[in-house]
Amino acid sequence: MTQHPSPSIKELLHPRNVAIFGASGDETKWGGRLLHYMSKHRIDGQIFPINPKGEKLLGIQSYPTLADCPERVDMAILLVPKSRALASVRDCVANGVACAVAITSGFAETGPEGLALEQQLVREARAGGMRLIGPNCMGLLNTHHNLAATTAVTMAYVDKLPTGPIGMASQSGALMGAMLARGVDTGAGFSTMVTLGNQADIDQNDVFQYLIDDPLTEVIALYIEAVRGSERFVELLARARAAGKPVLIVKSGRTAAGERAVMSHTASLAGAWASFEAVCRAHGAYLFDNVFDLLAGAQLLARGHAMRAPGVAVFSGSGGGGALFVDSLDEIGLPLPALSEQTKRGLEELLPPSHRELPIDFGVINHGAEPDPRFGNAVGTAMGRVLEDEAIGAGIVFLTTQPNMDMIAESTIRVGEHCGKPLLFVHGASTVGDIARQVLREKGYGYVESPNDAVGVLAALWRRQETLAPTGAPASSFDLPKDLGTGYLAEPNARRLLAAAGIPVTPWREAASVAQAVEAAAALQSAVAIKAVSPTLIHKSDVGAVKLNIAGEAAVRRACEEIAAAVEQAGHELTGYLVTTMLRPDAELIVGLQRDPEFGPMVMVGAGGVLVELMKDVQLRPAPLSPEQAATMLDGLKCGPLLDGWRGGKPVDRARLIDILVRVGQLAVQMPGLTELDINPLFIADGEPVAADARAVLA
C-alpha cells in the first residue's frame, strides 16, 4: 500500500466543494441540520448532499454517490450511521476527496471493536491520500471561508458567521459548541474552530500548528483532555510564543477524579496534570479552569494586552459590589493596589476627595469635568487615568442596573481599546441591561456576567504572568563519578553525585567500621547523625537505622551498634555507616527530579518536613531550567515566608537556592539515566541551603 503525499491542513480547511454523506431533508435530524447550516452560511463553492434516492433535500439537489456529483468534491462530511462509514470513505477515496470530516460516532470511544473499525477507516483514507477529522466529532468552522461544517446548533441562530481572531481546536464538540454560542452573544470573533473527536488521523497538534501559521488567527484556544504527541505539543507552545500568539488552554483531568471522568467518556487517556501545567507555564501558555473563562480571556488577549502587574482596578456603580470584588480578588492573591499621588491628582476634578481610591465608584463621577480626549467622557477619563497607574495591571468594570448603561459600556470599550491593559466588563444588570450587552456585542468587546468568572479570568491572566520567565538553561558539563552503578543508589553515592554537580551537602564521612565512625565523628567536630549504609535499605528511618544528635565516642559506638542490630533485624545487609554533621535547620525543603512519561524531566521544589503532605506546596518545571524559571518556582511556594527569614532568622541565600535548582535540571540533561533524584530534606540552616539526605535511581 503506497502512501500518497498529504495535503496541508490549510488546504483541507479551505475546500471548494463539499459533499455531505447522510444529509437529510428533515431538520430534526443531524443530517438535516447540518445541510441547513451549510447552505445558510456557505457562499463559495457547492454543496452536494449524498443520498441514495437522489432527490432534492431542503431544495438542494442530492446525488446517490460522489461519482454522480457534477463537480469534483474536496471535503466530505460523514453523518452516516457507523455501519455505512467505511463505504463512504471508500467512495471518497475513489473520487479523490482530500478530507473527510467524520461526525459519525461509535468508534474507538465504544471499545475494541469500534477501535478496529476506526483504524480501518484511517488506513484506507491514508492509503488513498485522504485525511480524516474525527470520527465522533462535531465538525468544524472556517469563518473566513464561510465554511460551517458543524452540527453546532448556534448556526441556526446566526445570520453571519462570527469572524475574528480566535482560533480553536477542541477535544470536546459540545464545549466548542458552548463557546461558539457564548461567543456569538458576547461579540467574540473566531477564525477557525475544529472539533477533533477521536483524533484517529488529524490530531490537535495538527490544528494547533495550522492556527499558529494562520495569519487570520491571533489567539489560540485549546480544550484538551489528553495531549497526543507531547514533544510536538511543547514545540508548538514554544513556536506560538515566538510568533507572539497567546495560547489559552483548558484541560480537564486536573484532579484524579476529573482524570477518571475524562477517561470514562472519551477514547483518550488523560495525562498527569502537574507536568502538563509545568510545561504550559514554562512556555507562557494561559491556563483556565473552564471554557467560558477561557473565551473571555481570549477576547481580552486578542487586543494584545497582557496583565503585567497584579493590581486590579475595580470600577463599579455600586459601592457594595466594588467591595465584594476587592474581597474576592484579595482572596486569590490579587490585593487591592494603592493609587499613586499622581493618579489621585489626575482624579481631582473627577471625583470627590473621599472617592479618589479603589474601588472607583463611577456613581459619583463629576460629569462636568474636562474629559481626556483619549478616553471620551468623564467616566472614561476616570477609568483611563486609573488604568495608567503603574500599580494597575488590569481593570474590572462592574455594571449593576442603572440609567445610561450604554454609556458605561461605550466608555469601557474606548478605554479598553486604548489603555493597553486588559479591562474586563462584568455585566451584572441582567436583561434590564440588554442595551449595554448590545453595545459590547456589536463592538466585539466581550463581557462576563458573573463576578466569579471575572475573578477566574484575571487569576488565569496573572498566574501566567507570575510564572513567565525565559526558558533555556546555562550549559554545563559536570565531571560526574563513573562508579555509581545502577539501580537505587545508597546515600554515599547519591551524595557524591550531588557534590559532583556542585550541590552542597552536609559535611560527611563514610565509615566501614565502628572505629572509623568514631574517627569520622571526631573529625567532623560537631554532634553528628549516623545512618546505616546499605545497598538495599531505602527507608532507613523506618527501621531505626538513623541516629541523630550523637556526641562523644561512647555515644557514637552505641549508635553504631544499635544501627547494626536494627539493620540485621530488618533483614538487610550493612556495608558501613554514614556520619554527618548535625545541623539545626530553620526550614526544610524537598528538591527532586522526576521524569514524566509524556513531558520528560521535571525539577521539583516543595515545602519539606510536616508541611509536605499538609500543604501540598510543590512547584514543578521542565528541565533544563533557567535561573529565572527557578526564581518563579521559589516565588510560587506558599512556604516562602520560611525562606525569607522566619521569626528573625537569616533569610535564605536565594541565589544559591536558585543555583541548586538549575543544577538539578542540568544534571537531568547530562545524565539521561538518572530517572529519579530526591534531596529530602534540603536544610536551610543559617541561610544556607544544604542537602542533608539524598536518594537517586540510575537506569
Next chain:
Amino acid sequence: MTQHPSPSIKELLHPRNVAIFGASGDETKWGGRLLHYMSKHRIDGQIFPINPKGEKLLGIQSYPTLADCPERVDMAILLVPKSRALASVRDCVANGVACAVAITSGFAETGPEGLALEQQLVREARAGGMRLIGPNCMGLLNTHHNLAATTAVTMAYVDKLPTGPIGMASQSGALMGAMLARGVDTGAGFSTMVTLGNQADIDQNDVFQYLIDDPLTEVIALYIEAVRGSERFVELLARARAAGKPVLIVKSGRTAAGERAVMSHTASLAGAWASFEAVCRAHGAYLFDNVFDLLAGAQLLARGHAMRAPGVAVFSGSGGGGALFVDSLDEIGLPLPALSEQTKRGLEELLPPSHRELPIDFGVINHGAEPDPRFGNAVGTAMGRVLEDEAIGAGIVFLTTQPNMDMIAESTIRVGEHCGKPLLFVHGASTVGDIARQVLREKGYGYVESPNDAVGVLAALWRRQETLAPTGAPASSFDLPKDLGTGYLAEPNARRLLAAAGIPVTPWREAASVAQAVEAAAALQSAVAIKAVSPTLIHKSDVGAVKLNIAGEAAVRRACEEIAAAVEQAGHELTGYLVTTMLRPDAELIVGLQRDPEFGPMVMVGAGGVLVELMKDVQLRPAPLSPEQAATMLDGLKCGPLLDGWRGGKPVDRARLIDILVRVGQLAVQMPGLTELDINPLFIADGEPVAADARAVLA
C-alpha cells in the same frame, strides 16, 4: 418631647396610600421613574405625588403638601433634594404619616454635617411617631402588597411584580437592584425587599425580624456591610433557625482590603469577618461570596432542601463539561462520589454499562427505557435515581447547546422539585438555549449561567452543612482560684486556672529558688523545661528566659542562673522558676479565647508551631460551645491529618480535645473578666492533648 408608640414594621410595609415627595413628570429623573413604577405596579390604595405646582404628573394629580391630599397618607417616599428633606419630614409628621422612605442622599455618608442633619430627621420623625427607612437608600418592594416603592429600574421592565418566598434586606441599593433584575430573569420570587441606606432609624435587624415573622417569606437573604446591633442579630439568627427559615448572607469586608473599601463608601463601620463568620456558622446561616450566588442559593433553598452529603451528582450532555465540573468540585473539597451498586442497577435500562457512573452523560440515555413515573421521562428517571443515592447531597445539570433543551429543563424541574435535594441548573447554552431559560423562568426554578457560580453556590451550601451543630453548652461551675489577681497572669497562675477548669497541663512545680528548682526537677523524674516566673515578662523565650531539655542537678542550676541573668538584663523582676516536664509532641495546636467587641467570647483552635502563620489554619466559634460544635472545629482544621496519627503516630484522643475546647468556652461564661486566654502550645503527645504553656489576662 414624648415618644409616640411606634407602628410595627409590618404595618409600615403595608401602607394604603402613598405620597411621593419630589415626584416628577420627567421619566429621565428618579422622581419620574419612581412615580412611573409605583403607578404601574400599585393596584391598591392611592398615590399622591407631592409637587409645589399641584399639576398632573404622568397623568396623576399632584398636591403641593400632604394637607392638600384628599385622603390620609400612610407612607411617604422622599426623593427631594437634601435641602428639602427636613421640611418634608415635618409635613409628614404634621399629617400623621407612619413611615417615610428617604431615598434622598447626602447625609451621614458624606460627613459630620450630613450626620447632624440625619439625626435631626430621625429625632423629629420619632417625636412625631413616624419611622424612617434610609436615608440614602433605594426604597423597598412588597410584592404581595403590590408596593413598588423603589427606584430599581427593573420595575420598568416587568409587568407583574415577581412574588415569591425570598425576603431580602440589603445594605446596598444597587446590589438589591442587581439581584432583583437577575431574579426576574431566572424566575425568582420575592416577598419583601428593603434597602436600608444609612439605617438612621429602621435598621437591618428590624427588617430581619419582620421577615422571620412574615408568613409569606420562606427564605431570608441579607446583604450586610456592617452589623448594627450584634446581640439582637445573633438572637434573630437563632430565631430564624428555630422557625425553619434559612438565612442567606453576603457580607463585604471579608478581607482587610474589602473592609476598607466598605468603610470608604458607606456610613457604616464594617466589623471583623472572623467572628461574624463564626457566629453565622454556629447559627446555621449560609454564607456566600457574592450576591448572585446568594440569589441562586435562595432559589434552591426555597424548596426546603438542604445539602446533607458532600457528593455532587453532575449531569451533563457534554462529557468534557462534566469532567471539568468534577475537577472544580474536587478542588473545593467536594470529591466525586461513587454510586452504590443499587443505584447502578437502577440505571441498567437507562445507560450503557460504561456510563453508569458520575458524571452522568445524558447524551447517551436510552430514551426507550421505562420511565419512573415520579421523574417523568428517561432523562428525569436517570437523574432521579442517581439523586436518590445516599452518597449524593446535591446535583448539577449542565446544559450546553443541543436539541430538546426544553426537555432537559423540564426534567430538571420535575426531579428538582421531587428529589428532596438541591439540584442546580447550569445554563451554558447562551441565547441559543433561550427555550430552556424560558421554561425555568416560568416555573420559577432558577438557574446560573456560569460553572464557577454553580461551584460557589454548592460550596456555600456544603460549608454550612459541615459546620452545622447544635448550640448550647453543658453547664459548668468550676471551682476557680480566687487569688489570681488581675491583669496579665504569670504562667503559674494561668496554669492553676486551666487546672481548675479541668484542662490538662504538663506536670509542673513552682520553685522560689534554685534549690527548689533542683528539687522540683528531681520530683518530676524526667528532663525538664525551666522558665522564668515574672509578673511583667510576657515573651519569655525572646529574652532567653526559657531553657529546654534540662537533665541533672548541674544542668538545672546552670539553667536557673542563666535565666536569672537574662531576666535581669531584660529589666524584669524574677519571682521564681517554673519547672515542667519536657514532652516530645507529635503535633502542636493553639487554643485560645478572645472577646470580640461585637459578638462576645470566641473559642479558637488552630495549627501551632510553624504552621500558625503559614497556613492561617484557625477555627473560631462563639462561646459557650457544644461538644458537637467543637467537633466541627476540629473537622475544619487543615492540619487535621496531624491529629489523626501522622506517619504512624498515635491518633489524638479526640474526645479529650473536644472536652478541652468546651471547657475553654465554659470558662469564658463563668469568668466574664477573663478577657484573653492563650494555650500555646497545646501539645499532642502520645495522643494526649496537654497545655505546655499558657497566658491569660483578667480584667
